[in-house]
Amino acid sequence: MMQEFYGNCIGILRKILEKHKPKKVFLVTGKKSFETSGAKAIEELEFEFVRFSEFDVNPKVEDVKRGVEVFEKEECDLVVAVGGGSALDIAKVINLFAANEVRGDGCIEAIKENKEMEKGSTFVAIPTTSGTGSEATKFAVVYIDKTKYSVAHENIIPDYAIMDVDLTMSLPQHQTACTGMDAFCQAVESYWAVNSTDESKKYARKAIEIILKNLERAVNNPNRDNREAMMKAANLAGKAINISRTTACHAISYPITTYFNVPHGHAVALTLGKMLVYNNGAGDEDCVDVRGADFVREAIKEIVDIFGAKDIEEGVRVINELMKNIGLTIKLSDVGVKDVEVIVENGFNPDRMGNNPRRLTAENLRNLLKEIL
Numbered sequence: 316m317m318q319e320f321y322g323n324c325i326g327i328l329r330k331i332l333e334k335h336k337p338k339k340v341f342l343v344t345g346k347k348s349f350e351t352s353g354a355k356a357i358e359e360l361e362f363e364f365v366r367f368s369e370f371d372v373n374p375k376v377e378d379v380k381r382g383v384e385v386f387e388k389e390e391c392d393l394v395v396a397v398g399g400g401s402a403l404d405i406a407k408v409i410n411l412f413a414a415n416e417v418r419g420d421g422c423i424e425a426i427k428e429n430k431e432m433e434k435g436s437t438f439v440a441i442p443t444t445s446g447t448g449s450e451a452t453k454f455a456v457v458y459i460d461k462t463k464y465s466v467a468h469e470n471i472i473p474d475y476a477i478m479d480v481d482l483t484m485s486l487p488q489h490q491t492a493c494t495g496m497d498a499f500c501q502a503v504e505s506y507w508a509v510n511s512t513d514e515s516k517k518y519a520r521k522a523i524e525i526i527l528k529n530l531e532r533a534v535n536n537p538n539r540d541n542r543e544a545m546m547k548a549a550n551l552a553g554k555a556i557n558i559s560r561t562t563a564c565h566a567i568s569y570p571i572t573t574y575f576n577v578p579h580g581h582a583v584a585l586t587l588g589k590m591l592v593y594n595n596g597a598g599d600e601d602c603v604d605v606r607g608a609d610f611v612r613e614a615i616k617e618i619v620d621i622f623g624a625k626d627i628e629e630g631v632r633v634i635n636e637l638m639k640n641i642g643l644t645i646k647l648s649d650v651g652v653k654d655v656e657v658i659v660e661n662g663f664n665p666d667r668m669g670n671n672p673r674r675l676t677a678e679n680l681r682n683l684l685k686e687i688l
């Protein structure tokens with residue numbers, strides 16, 4: 316069972332480590348953010364740490380292999396992951412593979428097959444961005460070549476999550492905007508997802524409400540209160556997708572990120588407005604959700620209501636305005652996309668597309684992308 320704490324990460328982490336008495340802590344961190352966020356003080360705790368920060372912003376299987384090697388060689392027995400989604404995700408996978416003797420090229424197969432495995436060592440997640448909600452999920456994203464894979468195991472949900480708002484105070488403006496939009500899209504997608512439940516919708520609704528009230532200010536006029544609100548919202552959005560998973564916007568975003576270098580949250584947000592309209596058009600012939608097309612349209616109506624908009628068009632405006640106000644462009648051409656074909660070809664992940672409430676074909680997707688080119 317995961318335990319969550321809000322407050323000073325040093326004091327809380329000390330208590331956790333004193334309880335578990337690790338011989339050596341595998342400390343996974345971002346490169347710069349570890350220092351700028353103030354998290355570096357963790358290393359002053361009286362425990363032995365082995366720091367690992369040699370991984371890409373979009374973690375690759377090669378990074379996982381290296382991490383497992385270090386974990387093994389140093390005989391670590393507890394993991395603390397501090398950072399954004401990349402640090403938390405790669406730490407989850409390294410911990411899982413280390414415990415199951417997945418080594419070297421075996422990592423590629425293990426990621427692709429996503430087989431059941433034994434739980435790894437005790438895992439403490441300390442987010443320094445308010446976006447992915449990875450501290451609350453059973454998912455970890457890893458890239459093999461340019462293709463994105465999702466490692467998903469119930470037992471990689473962190474044992475502990477520590478939310479310390481002070482670690483997010485120095486998050487740069489653009490990163491605050493992108494990670495905040497990731498949380499926002501995760502919540503909206505979760506709300507219309509085929510796998511949504513009453514529980515996931517409750518989390519998603521709360522996340523959307525908090526983000527609409529706080530994201531613009533957290534970006535343009537940050538203070539402790541709006542930063543704390545965003546941290547909470549990202550965690551709620553994480554809890555929502557942990558149940559429902561994400562949908563088309565996320566699936567489409569991965570090639571936009573890998574081929575055009577667009578930060579994850581921005582890449583996802585680019586298609587959110589279009590998918591709101593598209594999903595609202597679900598009919599009996601193309602509805603994927605067994606609860607039916609009326610149910611899907613009702614969910615979309617509820618989203619539009621949560622936005623405080625009177626209809627779909629105004630709902631789309633809310634999304635576009637939010638993006639503009641936090642400095643994110645809304646057209647694909649603005650982020651360097653000239654031709655949508657590479658996105659169409661690489662954006663289809665059957666799992667994620669199957670979770671979108673309205674069936675999306677390559678042809679639909681192509682047209683939709685051309686409208687936002």
Ligand SMILES: [Fe+2]
Pocket residue numbers: 447497501565579583
């Ligand atoms: Fe995301």
